[in-house]
Amino acid sequence: xxxxxxxxxxxxxxxxxxxxxxxxxxxxxxxxxxxxxxxxxxxxxxxxxxxxxxxxxxxxxxxxxxxxxxxxxxxxxxxxxxxxxxxxxxxxxxxxxxxxxxxxxxxxxxxxxxxxxxxxxxxxxxxxxxxxxxxxxxxxxxxxxxxxxxxxxxxxxxxxxxxxxxxxxxxxxxxxxxxxxxxxxxxxxxxxxxxxxxxxxxxxxxxxxxxxxxxxxxxxxxxxxxxxxxxxxxxxxxxxxxxxxxxxxxxxxxxxxxxxxxxxxxxxxxxxxxxxxxxxxxxxxxxxxxxxxxxxxxxxxxxxxxxxxxxxxxxxxxxxxxxxxxxxxxxxxxxxxxxxxxxxxxxxxxxxxxxxxxxxxxxxxxxxxxxxxxxxxxxxxxxxxxxxxxxxxxxxxxxxxxxxxxxxx
Numbered sequence: 001x002x003x004x005x006x007x008x009x010x011x012x013x014x015x016x017x018x019x020x021x022x023x024x025x026x027x028x029x030x031x032x033x034x035x036x037x038x039x040x041x042x043x044x045x046x047x048x049x050x051x052x053x054x055x056x057x058x059x060x061x062x063x064x065x066x067x068x069x070x071x072x073x074x075x076x077x078x079x080x081x082x083x084x085x086x087x088x089x090x091x092x093x094x095x096x097x098x099x100x101x102x103x104x105x106x107x108x109x110x111x112x113x114x115x116x117x118x119x120x121x122x123x124x125x126x127x128x129x130x131x132x133x134x135x136x137x138x139x140x141x142x143x144x145x146x147x148x149x150x151x152x153x154x155x156x157x158x159x160x161x162x163x164x165x166x167x168x169x170x171x172x173x174x175x176x177x178x179x180x181x182x183x184x185x186x187x188x189x190x191x192x193x194x195x196x197x198x199x200x201x202x203x204x205x206x207x208x209x210x211x212x213x214x215x216x217x218x219x220x221x222x223x224x225x226x227x228x229x230x231x232x233x234x235x236x237x238x239x240x241x242x243x244x245x246x247x248x249x250x251x252x253x254x255x256x257x258x259x260x261x262x263x264x265x266x267x268x269x270x271x272x273x274x275x276x277x278x279x280x281x282x283x284x285x286x287x288x289x290x291x292x293x294x295x296x297x298x299x300x301x302x303x304x305x306x307x308x309x310x311x312x313x314x315x316x317x318x319x320x321x322x323x324x325x326x327x328x329x330x331x332x333x334x335x336x337x338x339x340x341x342x343x344x345x346x347x348x349x350x351x352x353x354x355x356x357x358x359x360x361x362x363x364x365x366x367x368x369x370x371x372x373x374x375x376x377x378x379x380x381x382x383x384x385x386x387x388x389x390x391x392x393x394x395x396x397x398x399x400x401x402x403x404x405x406x407x408x409x
Contacts, residue, residue, distance in 0.1 A: 003151075007144055009034040009115040011106045013132070016051025018171060020121045022160055023148045024058055025167045027119060031146070036062040036113050038106055042098050043069045043187025043245065054170070064109055068101060069187055073244035076101055076323075077188050081284070081291055082232040082342075083307065083335045085315040091265055092284045093318050094189025099128060100323035103135025110143065117144035124150040127270050131321035138324035181208060187248055189261075189281040200266050200276040211252065211280040215259035215353030222351035223258055224358075227251075227290040229346070232339030234287055248283045255282025258350040270320045286348060286355045293346040293357035297365045303338050310334070 010027055014020045014037035027035050037055045039048055048065050055063045076097050087093055106118045118136055122128035129147055136143050154160050164171050182194045192208050206214060228236035235241055237250055255261050261282035269275050295304060310331060317328045344362025348355055370380040 003030045004144065005032065007031045007033045007117045007146070009036060009113065010117040010119050010144075010146060011036045011038055011110045011113065011115045012119045013102055013106060013121065014039050014051060014055065015121070016048070016054050018160070018164060018169070021054055021058065021169050022154070022163055022167075023119065023121050024055070024060070025169060026148055026152060026154075026163070027146065028059070030152075031117075033117070034062075034115075035060055036064065036109060036115055038064040038102075038109050039066070040102055040105060041065070041067045041069060042072045042101070043249065044185040046185075058169075062113055064105075066105065068105070069245040070243055072098065072101055073187060073248050077248065077284075078233045078244060079332060079336070080318060081287055082339050083311055083314050083331070084288060084292055084295075085311055085318060086288075087315045087319045088265075088267055090263055091267060091279065091319075092189065092263075092281045092288065093315060094186065094279060094281055094284065095128070095184050095191055096131060096319045096321075097188065097323075098186045099131035099321065100135050103132050104139060107136060107139040107143065110140070117146055119146040119148065122147070122149065125271065125273070126275075127319070127321070130270055131323075134321040135324055187245060187252070188284050189279055191280075192278045193275060197276055197278055204264055204278045208278050209262065209280060212256040212261055212282050213259050215262075218257070218259035218352045222349045223254060224347065224349055225254060225286075226345050226347050227287070228344075229291070229294045230343050232291070232336070232342040234290065248287070251283030251286045253283075254350060255286045255355065256280070258355075259353040260350060260355050261285040262353070286350065289355040289357055290346040290348055291342075293348075293360045294342055294344050294362060297344060297360050297362045297367055298341045299338060300366065307335065307338055 010033055012035055024035055037060050039051045041048055052063055052065055080097050110118055120132040133145050136145055154163055180196050181192045184191045190211050197204055226238050227234050234247055261280050263279040266274055266276050314331045322328055341364040346357055347359035349358045370377055
């Protein structure tokens with residue numbers, strides 16, 4: 001594929017790592033264009049100033065480094081958790097939910113700097129290329145998109161290293177050999193894929209995990225915590241109000257210390273292949289259990305069951321990169337409507353890999369002890385009413401049985 005020489009300026013999603021540093025230099029050489037770097041702090045736990053220094057060393061004049069942790073949790077993670085979203089029943093979508101925010105800021109920075117193109121470092125085999133580019137086009141349909149992994153001939157680690165050495169791009173010592181696995185991290189999760197994890201029959205080695213102790217090594221004494229909710233969003237831990245990002249970071253620490261949030265998954269990528277990933281989402285795992293706990297008190301049965309029916313579709317939209325689609329926004333409006341009374345406190349027991357709800361209370365509780373008690377209910381519920389209810393629900397079954405009996409004679 002020949003480079004589009006009409007590109008004048010491109011906004012690159014830049015981590016400061018080897019791959020995106022190579023991409024930066026490759027853009028300068030191949031497209032002969034100006035490059036703007038954008039580095040987002042989403043809570044990945046890395047120092048970002050080295051990215052600035054490396055960009056400056058490569059001649060970049062416009063460098064954006066932004067702390068987006070609060071925006072990430074408040075405007076992306078929390079809305080997703082209102083839906084209890086799980087992809088294929090288990091995956092809490094930690095990588096997926098970060099991409100629309102990065103794409104949005106790239107498009108905004110392109111407008112601010114007069115750039116006519118954006119660039120990402122996702123490979124041509126994965127989901128992230130789809131997520132980034134669907135976001136770009138949804139937010140700016142006329143933007144030009146550069147995806148180096150689909151264009152260049154640097155098809156091996158050896159070629160990448162040679163390119164870096166030729167252009168005096170610093171290479172961390174551990175990058176000279178094959179990395180044991182690929183990592184993506186943010187405040188919600190950390191994921192590992194590839195290399196030592198590519199055989200799904202083999203158990204992931206313990207060194208893959210970095211945010212949690214193993215359940216076997218977790219404390220023998222449980223940790224009890226209380227999470228406060230307002231309109232479906234967590235707002236406090238043990239009575240202390242915290243900002244969204246601070247709260248999630250605290251839950252990560254509490255969950256990780258108790259061996260919570262590990263997932264070994266073979267998933268179906270949007271591009272068609274299956275992949276094996278190992279995920280750690282300690283805070284998110286605790287948060288999901290707590291949110292379902294407060295919903296069990298405050299959501300009507302019909303609303304709760306409808307949410308559960310729609311959740312797989314909502315989760316799939318996020319996984320596949322359709323955060324900015326009208327159907328996701330429509331579902332979000334429904335989900336947010338359901339959360340108006342999802343307020344209260346949930347008590348959880350954290351113990352050896354498990355986050356268990358052990359108590360819940362709400363000023364908007366629909367739970368009526370008078371109606372469910374095994375003791376005298378003082379007339380709150382007339383048990384005789386159940387007879388007519390059962391007979392009406394059984395009517396069609398009785399008619400079916402009578403017909404079938406007649407036909408079988």
